[in-house]
Amino acid sequence: MKIKNAEQLRNFVLKSIEDLDHGIIDVEKLSIISKSAEAIFSSIKLELAYNNMRNEVPNIDFL
Amino acid sequence: MSNEITRNCKKHGNLIGSEIIRKGKLKSGNQAYRCRKCMQELHKNNYNKNKNELYEKIKKYKQENKDLVRKWKRDFFVKNREKYLPSKRLRDRERHKKGVKDLTDDYLKHLISKRSSIKYSDIPKSLIELKRCLLMTKRKISEVSKSNKMDHKK
Numbered sequence: 001m002k003i004k005n006a007e008q009l010r011n012f013v014l015k016s017i018e019d020l021d022h023g024i025i026d027v028e029k030l031s032i033i034s035k036s037a038e039a040i041f042s043s044i045k046l047e048l049a050y051n052n053m054r055n056e057v058p059n060i061d062f063l
Numbered sequence: 064m065s066n067e068i069t070r071n072c073k074k075h076g077n078l079i080g081s082e083i084i085r086k087g088k089l090k091s092g093n094q095a096y097r098c099r100k101c102m103q104e105l106h107k108n109n110y111n112k113n114k115n116e117l118y119e120k121i122k123k124y125k126q127e128n129k130d131l132v133r134k135w136k137r138d139f140f141v142k143n144r145e146k147y148l149p150s151k152r153l154r155d156r157e158r159h160k161k162g163v164k165d166l167t168d169d170y171l172k173h174l175i176s177k178r179s180s181i182k183y184s185d186i187p188k189s190l191i192e193l194k195r196c197l198l199m200t201k202r203k204i205s206e207v208s209k210s211n212k213m214d215h216k217k
Contacts, residue, residue: 006190010189010193017199034200037197037200041194044190045179048187052180052181
């Protein structure tokens with residue numbers, strides 16, 4: 001499964017919580033999923049910060 | 064014989080003591096009196112009629128005398144420090160507690176923008192929802208692992 005955006009990741013994590021409730025996965029597996037999701041979240045956040053930073057830099061034409 | 068002033072109002076009938084207020088002087092030089100309730104109504108109506116103009120006037124005065132207004136505010140705060148400071152702190156603490164418990168949008172925005180240059184207005188809704196979901200997962204994991212530990216002890 002390929003996760004393309006924050007919404008898909010959210011749905012995936014929510015589904016994992018439901019799976020835990022139904023006994024399909026255990027806590028250890030959920031914690032691994034959680035850590036991976038945290039990593040993806042950090043990368044999304046980083047991208048957002050980078051885009052903001054790039055927009056803030058004024059376009060100065062030196063010529 | 065008492066020296067208490069009594070007057071008659073067309074609207075409120077006979078007036079005694081605190082129901083009467085002083086209001087200027089008559090042509091003869093004697094003190095003039097008015098009904099307190101009537102004057103209150105008059106001021107209230109005038110205030111409602113000229114509310115917008117008054118607010119603009121106050122706003123303009125505050126802009127022109129920024130230093131003076133700042134001084135008034137500072138003096139007021141210094142005078143009433145004990146009254147206002149603890150309550151504000153308590154209010155902030157309660158708001159923070161509510162945010163942590165309910166995972167409010169503001170609390171999540173604060174977490175996302177922490178130690179970064181991201182502004183609150185730049186954070187999309189999907190990212191807030193994702194953060195909420197991740198925190199819920201963390202809480203769920205700790206809750207389940209706690210209950211597992213308790214079961215092992217038994």
